[in-house]
Amino acid sequence: xxxxxxxxxxxxxxxxxxxxxxxxxxxxxxxxxxxxxxxxxxxxxxxxxxxxxxxxxxxxxxxxxxxxxxxxxxxxxxxxxxxxxxxxxxxxxxxxxxxxxxxxxxxxxxxxxxxxxxxxxxxxxxxxxxxxxxxxxxxxxxxxxxxxxxxxxxxxxxxxxxxxxxxxxxxxxxxxxxxxxxxxxxxxxxxxxxxxxxx
Ligand SMILES: N[C@@H](CCC(=O)N[C@@H](CS)C(=O)NCC(=O)O)C(=O)O
Numbered sequence: 785x786x787x788x789x790x791x792x793x794x795x796x797x798x799x800x801x802x803x804x805x806x807x808x809x810x811x812x813x814x815x816x817x818x819x820x821x822x823x824x825x826x827x828x829x830x831x832x833x834x835x836x837x838x839x840x841x842x843x844x845x846x847x848x849x850x851x852x853x854x855x856x857x858x859x860x861x862x863x864x865x866x867x868x869x870x871x872x873x874x875x876x877x878x879x880x881x882x883x884x885x886x887x888x889x890x891x892x893x894x895x896x897x898x899x900x901x902x903x904x905x906x907x908x909x910x911x912x913x914x915x916x917x918x919x920x921x922x923x924x925x926x927x928x929x930x931x932x933x934x935x936x937x938x939x940x941x942x943x944x945x946x947x948x949x950x951x952x953x954x955x956x957x958x959x960x961x962x963x964x965x966x967x968x969x970x971x972x973x974x975x976x977x978x979x980x981x982x983x
Contacts, residue, residue: 788851789816789825789836792982795885795946796848799878800835802938802976803852807859811837819897849878852935863935870934877927877936880918881943887915888943892950915947915955923961929969938976941969945980 788804788811790797804811816822818834828844829836837845837854845854856863865871891911894903927936944966947955956963970977 785810785812786840787812787814787838789814789818789822789828789834789838791815791818791834793946793949794818794834795889795942795981796882797835798945798979798981799881799939799942800837800848800851800855801979802942803863803935804855804859805975805979806933806938806973807855807861807863809855809859848882852878852938856935863938865934874927874934874936878939880922881936881939884915884918884943885946887911887918888946888950891915919955919959919962926961926965929965930972933969933973937969941966941973941976942981949981949983 786809788797788801790801790813792815801811801813814824816825816834818825818832821832825834825836826832828838828842829846831846833847835846835848835851837851839845845851852863865874888911891908894908894911898904922940927934927940929937944962948966970980
C-alpha cells in the first residue's frame with residue numbers, strides 16, 4: 785500500500801490525507817519527524833518536507849499539490865472540477881489556502897526554532913497580517929461545503945483546522961462566515977473531520 789509520510793499537526797498533510805480519503809485512495813499514514821530529520825523522509829523527498837506520498841516502487845510524490853493531483857488521477861476523480869472556470873477556482877482556492885498555511889506554519893516555526901530573544905516580532909506581524917488578509921478575502925467566495933465539495937473545499941477545511949489547533953481564539957473574531965462554513969463542512973463530512981490537523 786502507498787504510504788503518506790505525515791505528522792498529525794500539519795495542514796498540508798491533513799489536506800493530502802482528506803483528499804485521498806475523498807478520492808477513495810487507501811494510504812498508510814506513517815509519522816515522521818520532518819523538523820529534526822528522518823532517513824525515510826529524506827530518501828523519498830530530498831527537500832525533507834511532509835507530506836510525501838511514497839508509491840509502491842519507493843518513489844516519492846511531493847509537495848501536497850502534486851499529491852492531491854496524483855490521488856485524483858488514481859482515485860475516483862472527484863477532487864478537481866471538470867469545467868475550466870470551476871477548475872481554475874478550485875485550484876486557486878487550494879493555492880490560496882496553502883499560502884495561508886505558509887504564513888501560519890511559518891509563524892509557529894519562528895516561535896519554535898528561534899531562541900526567544902531572537903524572535904523577530906515585525907516578521908511575525910507580517911506573517912499574521914498576510915494570513916488575516918487571506919482569510920478576509922474569502923468573504924462571499926467560499927467553496928462548497930456539502931455533497932459537492934472539491935479540492936478547494938478540502939484545502940480550506942485543513943487550513944481552518946490548523947488555525948483551530950494553533951491559533952484558537954485569535955482567528956475567528958469577525959469571521960462568522962468562515963466559522964459557519966467550517967462547521968457545515970465537518971457536519972457533512974465526518975470522515976474528513978477525523979483527518980483535521982491534531983497534535
Ligand atoms: N509546499 C509544501 C509545504 C510543506 C511543509 O512546509 N511542510 C512542513 C510541515 S507543516 C514541513 O515539512 N516542515 C519541515 C521543514 O520545512 O523542514 C506542501 O504543500 O507540501
